[in-house]
Structure formats: structure tokens, C-alpha cells
Amino acid sequence: MPELPDISAYISALELRIVAKPLERVRVAGPFLLRTARPPITSVDSLLVRELRRVGKRIAIGLDGDLWLALHLMIAGRLHWRPSGAKLAGRNSLAAFDFPNGSLVLTEAGTKHRASLHLLVGETGLRSIDPVGIEIFSSDLN
Secondary structure, three states: OOOHHHHHHHHHHHHHHHOOOEEOEEEEOOOOOEOOOOOOHHHHOOEEEEEEEEEOOEEEEEEHHHEEEEEEOOOOEEEEEEOOOOOOOOOOEEEEEEEOOEEEEEEEOOOOOOOEEEEEEHHHHHHOOOOOOOOOOOOOOO
16 A cells, blocks of 8 residues: 555655646546545546645545545555556556646556545545544654
8 A cells, every 4th residue: 555655755746747737637447436426527627736635545636616536546556647648548547637748547456446536525525534543744742
């Protein structure tokens, strides 16, 4: 499972590529990745990415309209930056997030696809998936 350093590295790399860029569309290859139905995933089409945040072991992508995409990579999920319009080829490709400057492709090795994607509304929605454990960067020894 990608742990804190991996999630932080992904966020740092993605900030340079997607913040202040429009998310043209999200392509989901199968029915098991997307864990929410409302609002529909098409509601993020053409919205500007405002910020990235870590929520537990999830990568949260903040969009215009107070919408959040929360991506949990689980045990074997990986993110790959590919040329725009990258194909979702093979059974390991789960989703693509298309931007004008490239596509962020989510893959997951293995047969048990456990990665998840949630589309949430507002801070309240984002807090609903927060595991509320100790926050290592803001805790002290007291």
C-alpha cells in the first residue's frame, strides 16, 4: 500500500502538473472503482483544479464548485503521467483523468481491484472519508 511518503510524493508531482488546470474529463474503465453515484462523475468535466490535499491515505483533488475527487490507491494502485488521451489498455488500467497537458492514469496490479474513487461535495463530504487518526505532521510529543 502506498504509505505517507508515497502519497506525499504523488501530491508534490501532481501539483506541478494539474493545479490551475482544467480537468477535461474522467474516464472510468469499470464499475467497481467509483464508489459514489451523486453527483455524477461527469459533473467534474471542464472544472479547474484548485488544490491537492492528503486525507489519510487518500489523494484529494479539489475542484471548482467545491467538489472533491478522493483517490485511494490501496495495495497495488499506481499513478502514471501519460500523453493526453492515453488509452485505458489492459485490465490493470482503471481510470484516466484527462488534462490539456496530459492524462493521469490509475493502474492497479493484481486481480483484486481494491482502489477507490469518491466524488464528494464540500468539506463535509471530504471529512466523511477521513479516518481521523493521528496526523503525523501536526502531532507533538505532549
